[in-house]
Amino acid sequence: MSKEILDQLLDHDYDGIKEYDNPLPGWWKFLWYASMVFSAIYFVWFHILGKPGVLDSYESDMAAFEASKPKSVQTLGGDALFALTSDSERVGAGREIFVSKCAACHTNDGGGLIGPNLCDNYWKNSDGSPDGVMHTIKKGVIEKGMIAWEPLLTAEELENVAAFVLTLRGTTPENPKAPEGDLYE
Amino acid sequence: MEQRIERFRYDDAVVRLFTGATVIWGIVGMLVGVIIAFQLFMPQLSFNLPWLTFGRLRPLHTNAVIFAFAGNAIFAGMYYSTQRLLKARMFSDLLSKIHFWGWQLIIVSAAITLPLGITQSKEYAELEWPIDIAVALIWVVFAINFFGTMAKRRERHLYVAIWFYIATIIAIAILYIFNNLALPALMFKSYSLYAGVQDAFMQWWYGHNAVAFFLTTPFLGLMYYFLPKAADRPVYSYKLSILHFWSLVFIYIWAGPHHLHYTALPEWASTLGMLFSLMLWMPSWGGMINGLLTLRGRWDRVAADPVLKFFVVAVTFYGMSTFEGPMLSIKSVNSLSHYTDWTIAHVHSGALGWNGFLAFGMVYWLLPRLYKTGKVWSHKMMELHFWLGTVGILLYIVAIYSAGVTQGLMWRAFDATGRLAYPDFVETVMQLMPMYMVRALGGILYITGAILAGVNMIMTMRMAPAKLEDPEAEAPALIGDGSELDPPREGRGAIAWTTSLAWHRIWERKGVLFTVWVAISVATASLFEIIPTFLIKSNVPTIASVKPYTPLENYGRDLYVAEGCYNCHSQMIRPMRHETERYGEYSKPGEFVYDRPFQWGSRRIGPDLHRIGGKYPHLWHVRHMEEPRSTTPQSIMPPYPWLAENDIDYETIQPRIDALLMLGVPYGDVVNNAEQVARDQAKQIADEIVAQGGPDLADKDIVALIAYLQRLGTDIHSGDTAGR
Numbered sequence: 001m002s003k004e005i006l007d008q009l010l011d012h013d014y015d016g017i018k019e020y021d022n023p024l025p026g027w028w029k030f031l032w033y034a035s036m037v038f039s040a041i042y043f044v045w046f047h048i049l050g051k052p053g054v055l056d057s058y059e060s061d062m063a064a065f066e067a068s069k070p071k072s073v074q075t076l077g078g079d080a081l082f083a084l085t086s087d088s089e090r091v092g093a094g095r096e097i098f099v100s101k102c103a104a105c106h107t108n109d110g111g112g113l114i115g116p117n118l119c120d121n122y123w124k125n126s127d128g129s130p131d132g133v134m135h136t137i138k139k140g141v142i143e144k145g146m147i148a149w150e151p152l153l154t155a156e157e158l159e160n161v162a163a164f165v166l167t168l169r170g171t172t173p174e175n176p177k178a179p180e181g182d183l184y185e
Numbered sequence: 186m187e188q189r190i191e192r193f194r195y196d197d198a199v200v201r202l203f204t205g206a207t208v209i210w211g212i213v214g215m216l217v218g219v220i221i222a223f224q225l226f227m228p229q230l231s232f233n234l235p236w237l238t239f240g241r242l243r244p245l246h247t248n249a250v251i252f253a254f255a256g257n258a259i260f261a262g263m264y265y266s267t268q269r270l271l272k273a274r275m276f277s278d279l280l281s282k283i284h285f286w287g288w289q290l291i292i293v294s295a296a297i298t299l300p301l302g303i304t305q306s307k308e309y310a311e312l313e314w315p316i317d318i319a320v321a322l323i324w325v326v327f328a329i330n331f332f333g334t335m336a337k338r339r340e341r342h343l344y345v346a347i348w349f350y351i352a353t354i355i356a357i358a359i360l361y362i363f364n365n366l367a368l369p370a371l372m373f374k375s376y377s378l379y380a381g382v383q384d385a386f387m388q389w390w391y392g393h394n395a396v397a398f399f400l401t402t403p404f405l406g407l408m409y410y411f412l413p414k415a416a417d418r419p420v421y422s423y424k425l426s427i428l429h430f431w432s433l434v435f436i437y438i439w440a441g442p443h444h445l446h447y448t449a450l451p452e453w454a455s456t457l458g459m460l461f462s463l464m465l466w467m468p469s470w471g472g473m474i475n476g477l478l479t480l481r482g483r484w485d486r487v488a489a490d491p492v493l494k495f496f497v498v499a500v501t502f503y504g505m506s507t508f509e510g511p512m513l514s515i516k517s518v519n520s521l522s523h524y525t526d527w528t529i530a531h532v533h534s535g536a537l538g539w540n541g542f543l544a545f546g547m548v549y550w551l552l553p554r555l556y557k558t559g560k561v562w563s564h565k566m567m568e569l570h571f572w573l574g575t576v577g578i579l580l581y582i583v584a585i586y587s588a589g590v591t592q593g594l595m596w597r598a599f600d601a602t603g604r605l606a607y608p609d610f611v612e613t614v615m616q617l618m619p620m621y622m623v624r625a626l627g628g629i630l631y632i633t634g635a636i637l638a639g640v641n642m643i644m645t646m647r648m649a650p651a652k653l654e655d656p657e658a659e660a661p662a663l664i665g666d667g668s669e670l671d672p673p674r675e676g677r678g679a680i681a682w683t684t685s686l687a688w689h690r691i692w693e694r695k696g697v698l699f700t701v702w703v704a705i706s707v708a709t710a711s712l713f714e715i716i717p718t719f720l721i722k723s724n725v726p727t728i729a730s731v732k733p734y735t736p737l738e739n740y741g742r743d744l745y746v747a748e749g750c751y752n753c754h755s756q757m758i759r760p761m762r763h764e765t766e767r768y769g770e771y772s773k774p775g776e777f778v779y780d781r782p783f784q785w786g787s788r789r790i791g792p793d794l795h796r797i798g799g800k801y802p803h804l805w806h807v808r809h810m811e812e813p814r815s816t817t818p819q820s821i822m823p824p825y826p827w828l829a830e831n832d833i834d835y836e837t838i839q840p841r842i843d844a845l846l847m848l849g850v851p852y853g854d855v856v857n858n859a860e861q862v863a864r865d866q867a868k869q870i871a872d873e874i875v876a877q878g879g880p881d882l883a884d885k886d887i888v889a890l891i892a893y894l895q896r897l898g899t900d901i902h903s904g905d906t907a908g909r
Contacts, residue, residue, distance in 0.1 A: 010423055014344040015269040017413045022422035025474065032467035039460035046456060053452050054516070058760035058771070065762060069603050100609075104801050113802050113877060145799060152604055175878050 073138070073155045075162075081130040084163035094164030097157055105146070110165070111173025115146060116180045118168045124181025128169070134162045189662050191339065194655035195268045199281040201555050201653075203261035204548055206289060208639050210257055211544070213296075214249030215632040217242055222625040224823070225790070226618050228813075231823035236300035238823045239790075240749030244311040245299040250536060251309055251399065253292045258544035259403040260284070260327075263350055265551060266410035267331065270347055272340045272660040276333025280326050287323040291316060302747035303373045306782055307388045309395050310364050314375045317365045324361070328354050335696045339660040341667040342693040345426040349406030351700050352434050356398035356707045364391035370844035371837055374743065378848065381777025382449055382725050385785055386442065386718050390711065393441035400535065402433065404543050405472050408500065411547050413479055415492045421478035427689050429471025434703055436465045438710035443514035446523060447759035448785060449774035454718060455516070462514035469507030476500035491567040495546030498575060502538025506531065521597070524755055524789040526617070527589030530582045537578045537631055545570065545638055552645045557653060562644035566637050573634035580627030588620035597763040605766055610792040611819045667694045728775035731900040733850045734893065736838050736859040737866040741893030743841065744886055745784065748825070755786035756795040756897065769796035769898070776901055779850055791822060796898035803870060804877040806891045828887040829880075838863045866892060 008021045045051050052060070076084070084090050099108050105115035116124055125141050126132030137158060140148035149158065224230045224239050231237045264281065268274060275281050294316050298304075304311040312320065331354060335347070343351075364387050367375035377384050413420050420426065442450060442458030477500055480487060487493040509531050513522050522528060549567055553560050561567060595613040598606035607613050671694075672687040682688060692699050734742055745751075758764050760771040772795050777783055801809075808815050811829060813822040842859040846852050855862050864884075870892055871883040882888055 009419060012342070012344075012423065014340065014342075014346075015266075015272075015410075015414075017344065017410070018419035019423040019426070020419050020421055021424070022478075024422065024425055024428065028425075028467055028470065028474065032464070035464045035466060039464055042460060043456060047453050054447055054455075055452075055760055058762070061762045062765075065603060104805060113804075152608075154602065 069151060073150050073153075073158060075134060075138075075155050075158050077131045077134060079130075081134060081159060081162060082166060084159060085166045087163070090160050091164050091167055093157075094160035094162070097153070097161045098164050101149075102161070107173065107175070109171070109173040110168040111175050112177030115144075117173065117177040118165055119171045119173050119176060120179050121169070121183055121185060122179035122181045123184050128184045130162065130166060133165050134158065137162055137165070188664065190659050191662050192657060192659045193274050194657055196275050196278060196281060197265070197555055197653070197655055199275070199278075199285055200261050200265045200551065202285050203257050203264060204551055204555060205642070206285075207254060207257040207261055207544060207548060208635070208642050210249060210253035210292060211541075212632065212635050212639055214246060214254045215628070215635055217246040217249060219625065219628045219632055221246055222621065222628050225821060226621045226625070228821045228823050233824055233826055235302065235748075235825075235827050238748065238825075240752045240823075241300050241302055241304075243752045244304060244308075244749060245296060247309055248295050248299065248311060249292070251395070252295070255400060255404075255536075255540050255544065256288065258540075258547065259353070259399075259407070260288070261551065262407040262411065262547050263331070263403065265555075266346055266407070267334060267350060269658075270340060270344045270410065271334055271338035272658065273334050273338045276330050276337065280330040280333075284323060284327045284330060287319065287326065291319050291323065294319070298373070302749070304747060304749065305365070305367065305375065305377070306746040306749065306751055306784065307364065307377070307384075308392050308787060310361070310388070310391060313373050314365070314367055314369050315373070317361075317367075321358075321362060324354075324358055328358065332696075332700070338696075339663055341663060341670060342690070343696060343699060344409070345420070345423075345430060346406040346409040348430050348699070348703075349402045349409065352430075352703050352707070353398050353403040353406070355700065355704050356394060356402070356434075356438075359704075359707060359711070360391045360394050360398065364388060368844050368848055370841045374837075374841070376841075376844050376848060377782040379781070380848075381780045381783055382451075382774045383719060384781065384783040385445055385448065385777075386450060386454065386715075388783070389444040390438075390441040390715070393444060394438060396532075396535070397433070397437035397440075400540050401437075401469075404503075404540055405433075407543060407547060408472070408476050408496070411543075411550055412476055412496050412500075415490070415496065415546070415550050416480050416483045416486065418479050418481070418483055421475050421481070424686055425471050425475050427686050429468045429475070431706070432468035432471070433465070435706045435710055436461050436468060438707055439714060440465055440514065442714070443519065444787065445785075446514075446516050446519040447761065448757050449772050449777065451718070451774075454714060457714060459514045459516055459519075462511045466508060466511040469510075470504060473500055473504035473507070476503070491564070491571050492546045492550045494571050495542045495549065498571075499539050499542035499546060502534055502542065502578075506535035506539060509534070520759070520761065521593040522589060523759075524787070525589035525593045525596075526585045526620075526788075527593065528788065530585035530589055533585065534578065534582045537574070537581065541631075542574065545574070545635075548638065548642070552642060555653075556645055556649035558645055558648040562641050562648060566641045570634040570637045570641075573630045573637070577627045577630030577632075577634065580630065581624050582627075584620040584623035584627065588617045588624075591616055591620070596767070597761070599763065605763060608767070610767070611817055614790070614821060615819050670694070725774045725778065727778065728773065728901060730903055731776055731778060733779045733845070733852060734896065735862065735866055736842050736855060737833075737863040737870075737889050738893045738896050739841060739845070740833065740838055740863060741889035741891070742784075744828070744890050745893060746782070750794075751784045751786040753786075753788065753790035753822070754792065754794045755789050756793065757785040758793055758795050764793075768793045770901070772898075773901065776898070781845070781848065791820075794894070794897060798895050798897040798899035802877055803874045803891050803895070804879040806894060807874060807879050807882065807887060810887055810890070825887075828890060829882055829885050831886045833863070833867060833884050833886055833889055835860050835863060835884075863889075 006022060010019050010021050012019045046053055105113055106118055107113050110118035112118065126136045138148060138150040140146045220230065221239050221242050231239070264275065295312055298313060298316065299311060303313050305313060331350065366378040368378065369375045379387050409420065439461035440458055442454045443462050446455050480497065487497055512518055513531060549561055592613050595607045595616065600606045671691050674682060677685065758768045758771045765771050805816060810825045812824050813820040838860045842852060842856065846856055867884055867888045870888050871881065874882055
């Protein structure tokens, strides 16, 4: 290919501005054509051949995550869980979790707001026993808006917050919500 | 044939007006920018005043720098160069004056209405309908003045700068009108003709092309005049001018949907947005190449001449931004960058670097010519401005790139057990504080440079002779149609003729034909995307449980719009695991069918709010609005105490619902007693707040806002909303 002559002036003159008749840079043309070829292939691949798109990759991400995550978290139960209520360090850690994650519905002192009062002897979603409270925390009460915390907290965190909730019983909250559910002495 | 030499004078008075306005509004717009930059780490700087919140000032900043600073710069440069490139005085001095004063009046009305919360909430199209009409009228005045000048020109062929001006005038008219179509409900409140997905699509078709045809094409036109003038060198390649002009005009329009990746927009539209952005990379770089290579053999002069230095940095930033734009439009890159400060860094490298520096370089080149002073008052001050500005830009963008990437990575981080590493949104905000401070410092440096430009301008004006005469010029009148100048076809085949681009020379002498082709390019590309988006109903699958907002919720929504909440909060959860873990189920197109205008947002300074409904009790919202730091100690949101003080304007409820009804919202029985329905719901919510231990807020604005917030994102799962 013969080398094109550079800097040939055209007979253009606009208010003193002149123009060269220089060729288009080769790399410029190459990249432009390449972007068109890529675009054509991309469109055909995803929208004509129907290869997996954005929503498909979301679904597969979620499926992979569901498959990999532990089905259940092993935590203490019964008396061993109740014993934690006298461990001030663990109850304190549980209070922090409660205030940041639970208080929006149950208030800081457990008096209840959207969610039920946790300080009285009435329970609507469990029997108020250590195992019952842990079950509600882990599985949530989906239809009432309480989410399941098992996938979101570690075993230790679940135990801490359960221990804190168990200490609430019998305390006097500032604005107690009226009792809901059944009486468990 | 004897050519008659005609003598005439250029109108430089109007150029002086526009030039002065450029510098003044530039300083004002940047000052608002610096204030809101400080507010991001010092939220108390809103002083508990409604008109000083970030949500209201940010639109003022964007509108001021785009339409007041860049706008006046464009008009100054266009009025100066158009007259000289067409060898004719502007068509009408009266129209020039109406254009100038009308535009300034629009700017002033924007500066008053936006802080008052009068807004359409569509980015860079916030101005409400009466002002929109004024903008359209003034634009028509400008168009008549410009095309009138073209009609009486004494230059046979149209130079590339003029092509870009034509594209600007035509495209902005189309974009502005169609995006702003709205039905007025009140004097200062309208509802978009489009809803939800369609509204989002129209907005970003406009938003992206405002960048294309207000911040790119006119500035390329200015570059093509002022850069070769200042460098005294021929333009590098005429062929490149032709190709990159037409490819920009045709391709830019398609790229808008890249602002809506991973949203409820149909995926094919999003893909088109990405691919056309990639194909736009080289056409954009065509402009950069032509700019930089024009300076070949003049680099010695660049070192000594501040004007050329400003131009070189401007064109370099143009090149960087137009590489970064296509990169950000790639879906997987966008999944990280979107809603973060990365976008903010991107626009500022374009706005401060490309638009700002080109404008300032041009102003410095114009001043001695407009005021016949032979030189700018202080050379040293220009140099100082250049360095302050350059360092300011670098500090700004480096800090904000870091902020963007940091926050994007924190949002998507999972720990080893598969839980969000930073579940509290505010944790990801706290990380950005040092970067926000550096950004504010960069902004201060940049505005200091602009203030120096103001001082330099005033001092140069004082050096001017007492009487400034319009400069004289002469040129032969055009005779005939000029076809004798057309390149010979010499039996070249169709392909050889087409690829030679010689035919373009014929178009260049036919102004009307040229303009029509520009309009066709812009319109065709638009229709290819718009028609399917509107016609294919399956693009927006309806969801039976999604119902219109109640009159009170709609009023609350209008407050959300007026306060500019969308400036910091998105309402669009993307289908990504980290988003659905954090915010809940991803947003579906059918959930937005009653959203006029849409409120998807473009930046998350605070968390997404699409599924905020029912997440917190009413009382939480009351406390949070009164003082955000009472519920989230590290929050950077300003307080909104007036929401608990201002009464709901019940009289406006009915006209709002009437307007929505006209737009086809199925309101059923509510229609005839919207006010009473709203009063009933307000009472119910106010009672609930009291029951939760809160204050009596009966009939206060905050009750309506809470009604809206508690409704957000809940319809998709509620079969039991029938009672509303």
